[in-house]
Amino acid sequence: MVVDIVTIFPQMIEPALAEGVVGRARTSGLVDVRARDLRDYTSDRHRVVDDMPFGGGPGMVMKPEPLFRAIEEISAERGAPTAVILTTPQGRCFSHAEAVRFSRMERLIVICGRYEGVDERVAEALVTDEISIGDYVLTGGELAALVVVDAVVRLVPGVVGDDASVAADSFADGLLDYPHYTRPAEFRGMKVPDVLLSGHHAEIARWRRDEQLRRTKARRPDLIGRADLLRRERHEGD
Ligand code: 9D3
Numbered sequence: 001m002v003v004d005i006v007t008i009f010p011q012m013i014e015p016a017l018a019e020g021v022v023g024r025a026r027t028s029g030l031v032d033v034r035a036r037d038l039r040d041y042t043s044d045r046h047r048v049v050d051d052m053p054f055g056g057g058p059g060m061v062m063k064p065e066p067l068f069r070a071i072e073e074i075s076a077e078r079g080a081p082t083a084v085i086l087t088t089p090q091g092r093c094f095s096h097a098e099a100v101r102f103s104r105m106e107r108l109i110v111i112c113g114r115y116e117g118v119d120e121r122v123a124e125a126l127v128t129d130e131i132s133i134g135d136y137v138l139t140g141g142e143l144a145a146l147v148v149v150d151a152v153v154r155l156v157p158g159v160v161g162d163d164a165s166v167a168a169d170s171f172a173d174g175l176l177d178y179p180h181y182t183r184p185a186e187f188r189g190m191k192v193p194d195v196l197l198s199g200h201h202a203e204i205a206r207w208r209r210d211e212q213l214r215r216t217k218a219r220r221p222d223l224i225g226r227a228d229l230l231r232r233e234r235h236e237g238d
Contacts (some may be wrong), residue, residue: 001030001031001032001035001106001107001108001152001164002030002031002033002078002106002107002108003032003033003034003108003149003152003153003158004036004081004108004109004110005035005036005073005080005109005110005145005149006070006073006109006110006111007036007141008037008049008112008227009142010035010037010040011037011087012142012143013035013112013145013146016146017033017035017149019130021089021153022149022150022154023154023160025153028166029154030156030158031159033149034076038066038067038070040070041067041069041073042065042066042069043069048063049114050063050065050067050115051063052065052115055168057116058116059115059116060115060116061116061117061118061119062113062114062115062119062121062122064121065121067118067122067126070127071084071109071111071126075109079107081107082105082108083105083108083129084108084111084129084178085102085108085127085129085130085131085132085145086118086122086123086127086128086129086131086141086221087110087112087131087133087144087145088113088117088118088130088131088132088141090117090133091129091130091132092130093135093147094132094147094151095191096151096169098129098131099148099151099155100155102148103152103153103155105155108152110145110148110149111126111139112129112142112144114140114141131144131148133147133148152195154166173228174226174227174228175223175227176210176212176215176216176219176220177212178207178209178211179211181193181196195207197219206220209233210237213229213237214237218238
């Protein structure tokens with residue numbers, strides 16, 4: 001998979017891509033993810049990427065010319081992208097289902113929105129998917145782009161070694177995870193639940209499933225309707 005992230009702050013993107021699972025996926029050649037400086041696609045001496053909004057109002061708008069040139073040059077170099085994603089507060093909310101869909105694509109371009117947004121002609125002519133990461137206000141689209149790329153890259157086959165851990169994730173089965181403990185069995189008077197030390201595998205599995213249900217009902221009741229539950233599980237503990 002090839003991903004190009006178009007941004008006015010490449011220094012915000014690069015260190016994040018160098019670490020952890022995504023960093024290893026890049027060095028092992030499973031993915032090629034790069035930050036591209038939008039100012040490299042300007043044609044004026046001052047490398048200007050923004051301008052005043054027609055019709056007036058506060059703030060600035062990202063100019064169309066550098067974004068069109070960036071998408072065209074990156075497409076010529078890498079091949080036509082399967083999707084051009086714009087991170088914007090006006091987008092559909094990103095989800096695990098969207099991450100799965102993007103992870104099946106060979107080439108992605110992600111445009112990081114800044115200022116009041118991009119000239120609408122960019123959204124209409126170049127962008128295939130406008131994506132938000134949730135209902136809170138960020139200062140720009142870079143962190144949202146990193147969230148999307150992180151969630152997508154880990155789903156590329158071979159990136160996360162253990163396929164079982166990908167399949168067992170929260171949101172894959174629709175429930176939150178159960179609590180985890182490691183040694184010591186008692187720490188500052190706080191004990192690990194006895195069942196986890198018992199060696200009774202069936203009882204451990206039942207305890208974990210009950211904890212998943214209890215947590216999900218308490219913290220994310222919105223997920224219960226969509227989770228894949230037995231009727232008994234849906235109502236126990238009510
Ligand atoms: C102060 C500007 N606001 C005027 C009403 C609008 C606005 C524009 C741009 C607010 C935030 C931003 C920057 N945010 C993003 O680019 C962004 C974002 C977000 O803020 N929340 C969740 N997902 C995303 S994706 C991109």
